[in-house]
Amino acid sequence: MKIYYIFVPLLAIFCVFSASAQDISHPKHEVRAVWLTTIGGLDWPHTYAQSTASAKKQQLELIDILDRLQRANINTVLLQTRIRATTIYPSALEPWDGCMSGIPGKSPGYDPLAFAIEECHKRGMELHAWVVAIPVGKWGNIGCKRLHSRHRNIVKRIGNEGFMYPDNPQTAKYIADICDEITRNYDIDGIHLDYIRYPEQDKPKPSALPACRRNITRIVREINAKVKSRKPWVKISCSPLGKYSDLSRYRSYGWNAYSTVAQDAQAWMRDGLMDQLYPMIYYKGNNFFPFAADWQEQNHGRSISAGLGIYFLSPREGDWSIDMVRRQLYFLRSEGIGHCFFRCKFLLDNVQGVYDFVANELNRYPALIPPMTWADNKPPMAPSQLVYEPKTRHLSWQPSCDDTYLYNIYRSDTTPADICSPENIISMRSSDQGITLPPEHHLFDIHYAVTAIDRYGNESEPSVFTIKGLWKK
Numbered sequence: 001m002k003i004y005y006i007f008v009p010l011l012a013i014f015c016v017f018s019a020s021a022q023d024i025s026h027p028k029h030e031v032r033a034v035w036l037t038t039i040g041g042l043d044w045p046h047t048y049a050q051s052t053a054s055a056k057k058q059q060l061e062l063i064d065i066l067d068r069l070q071r072a073n074i075n076t077v078l079l080q081t082r083i084r085a086t087t088i089y090p091s092a093l094e095p096w097d098g099c100m101s102g103i104p105g106k107s108p109g110y111d112p113l114a115f116a117i118e119e120c121h122k123r124g125m126e127l128h129a130w131v132v133a134i135p136v137g138k139w140g141n142i143g144c145k146r147l148h149s150r151h152r153n154i155v156k157r158i159g160n161e162g163f164m165y166p167d168n169p170q171t172a173k174y175i176a177d178i179c180d181e182i183t184r185n186y187d188i189d190g191i192h193l194d195y196i197r198y199p200e201q202d203k204p205k206p207s208a209l210p211a212c213r214r215n216i217t218r219i220v221r222e223i224n225a226k227v228k229s230r231k232p233w234v235k236i237s238c239s240p241l242g243k244y245s246d247l248s249r250y251r252s253y254g255w256n257a258y259s260t261v262a263q264d265a266q267a268w269m270r271d272g273l274m275d276q277l278y279p280m281i282y283y284k285g286n287n288f289f290p291f292a293a294d295w296q297e298q299n300h301g302r303s304i305s306a307g308l309g310i311y312f313l314s315p316r317e318g319d320w321s322i323d324m325v326r327r328q329l330y331f332l333r334s335e336g337i338g339h340c341f342f343r344c345k346f347l348l349d350n351v352q353g354v355y356d357f358v359a360n361e362l363n364r365y366p367a368l369i370p371p372m373t374w375a376d377n378k379p380p381m382a383p384s385q386l387v388y389e390p391k392t393r394h395l396s397w398q399p400s401c402d403d404t405y406l407y408n409i410y411r412s413d414t415t416p417a418d419i420c421s422p423e424n425i426i427s428m429r430s431s432d433q434g435i436t437l438p439p440e441h442h443l444f445d446i447h448y449a450v451t452a453i454d455r456y457g458n459e460s461e462p463s464v465f466t467i468k469g470l471w472k473k
Contacts, residue, residue: 025330028422030367031305031338033076033278034069034347035130035239038099039083043344048102055109058100062112063119068348070123072355073363077120078192078278078340081113081129082178085136085143085162089113089186093178095142104142117187124429126369128190128235129182133175133219135195136162158201166198166215166262176222183227183234190235191227192278196220197240197261204262212262217273224273232375233455235275239307240265242281243291244298250290266298275302275372278340282309284324289331296337301374305338313351322352329362338370365422368408368429371457379458380404383433383450386465396434397450397463404452408459409435417449417464429453444469 037043044062049055069077081088086097086104089111098104100112113129120127136144136155144162148155154171155162164171179191197216198204204212220238227234240263243252257263257279268274279295281288295304310325312318332339341347347355371377381400388395397407409427412418427435437448446469449462 025333025362026365026367026422027333027336028368028420029370030333031076031276031303031340031369032072032074032363032367033078033305033338033340034074034344035078035307035340035342036065036080036344038080038088038097041099045100049100049108049110050102052109058108058112059110059115062116065344065348066119066123066125068355069344070125072347072359073366074125075367075369076126076128076189076340077116078128078130078190079113079116080132080194081182082131083137083143084132084141085147087113089182091178091181093174093181095146097143113182113186121187121429121431124366124427126189126235126429128192128237129179129186129188130192130194131175131179131182132194133196134164134166134199136164138162158199161199161201163199163202166212166219169218172219172222175219176226179223180226180230183230188234190237190276191223193220193223193236193238196238197257197263200261203260206259209259209262213258213264216262217264217268220268220273233372235372237274237276237278237303238263238265238268239278239280242279242283242307243287244279244294247290247294250286252291266295266300269298269300269302272374275375276305277303278305278307280307280309280342282307282312282342284320284328288328292328292332292337293335296335303338303370305340306332307340307342310341310346310351310354311343313346313354322354322357325354326357326362329358333362366425366428367422368425368453368459369457371453371459373456373458376454376456377458378403380452380454380460382460382463383407383452384463386450386463388465388467393437393439394434395437395448395450395465398433399452400460401452403454404460405455406431406453407433408451408453410449410451410462411437412447412449413444415445415447415466417447417462419449419451419459419462 045058047057049058083097085094087094095105100108117127139160139162154165154168156165241257243256245256245258246252257265292306312320380403383397384400385398406429410419410424411426412424446467449464451462452460
């Protein structure tokens with residue numbers, strides 16, 4: 001059996017010009033995400049790790065969740081990592097949350113964050129550490145109590161809840177230290193900030209809003225500086241309120257990011273402090289479509305993924321229909337906006353058939369995560385030294401440069417191997433330098449391509465090879 005492989009120059013340019021010919025319902029690049037909640041074990045875990053056996057059961061539960069997400073071609077997991085001044089990893093700054101072991105302050109006997117990262121990366125998914133910024137929980141709970149005892153000047157009480165105090169510059173330093181600890185110790189793909197705003201229980205007065213926006217922006221800026229100085233490829237994102245501000249034709253009815261809770265999220269994108277936004281557009285009709293379009297229009301060349309409140313599909317939560325969610329998702333795709341489901345459990349529970357729709361129709365084919373071209377747009381070199389063993393059907397290769405991080409593999413019936421169509425992706429974001437191809441009987445040539453991607457998601461030109469068939473087309 002003869003094998004041919006070549007480097008195909010300028011194929012990436014061809015992809016750009018042929019993109020308009022692709023079916024818009026199946027883009028090659030798109031953020032497809034879920035919020036995976038750990039507080040109270042809402043999404044995971046549903047069992048406590050108090051022994052070796054129960055820890056294994058907890059891990060298998062996450063594996064099952066990730067397997068099902070992979071089948072729906074979800075490529076990004078936002079995992080709740082800092083919960084309420086408590087964590088799901090061994091932190092030098094804050095205590096363990098009780099969701100893992102069942103006992104606040106006690107380790108589950110393993111590192112759930114490290115485990116989740118490893119399992120996500122095995123499946124070609126990114127993992128972003130979801131950090132709840134301002135709320136620190138019930139006043140007497142372990143996280144709030146310990147934080148207040150050590151840093152009285154950055155914690156305030158509102159009713160029975162504790163909150164970090166955005167007005168104090170030490171708050172920015174403390175939250176940035178949390179994000180830096182995670183970035184330093186783990187191979188995360190992103191830091192995702194939740195509740196990076198003033199609490200609704202203590203909304204700023206209109207006259208105080210400019211100063212309050214500066215206070216929240218100070219926190220974002222310090223996080224950005226710490227994370228990017230350590231690992232510049234780690235994405236920084238947040239989940240602002242779903243409406244940035246009033247639009248010319250549509251009002252926000254007094255509940256928006258900019259003038260209610262002091263989140264100047266569009267400026268964070270403009271000024272390079274954020275790489276992605278996941279606005280929580282948990283609305284319908286004219287409270288959804290024009291505001292989603294506004295976020296995309298103000299993306300400043302960066303990534304917008306709309307947060308969808310699919311929990312409203314549950315009869316206990318709202319009266320949404322699956323058809324309305326379908327319309328929202330196809331609108332987002334037509335506008336080049338990614339999607340993020342809140343919460344993971346409602347997707348996997350297939351409420352009103354939402355999982356079936358996502359897995360079998362919307363996300364029928366895989367999608368690569370859009371590259372961070374605003375940070376770095378130089379692709380790595382293509383893989384080299386392809387070797388194919390016909391008896392074992394194993395293909396291997398070597399990296400051609402130090403910038404190589406992961407690999408994508410494509411299978412195509414056309415020549416040169418088509419890397420523009422997502423339906424041709426057979427493996428993505430793999431760290432392995434080889435793949436065993438499935439056995440198949442073929443009359444015509446089969447064309448394969450291997451590309452390298454760097455830490456920023458830039459993709460190399462392909463290294464292509466052909467398995468000869470019996471007949472010529």
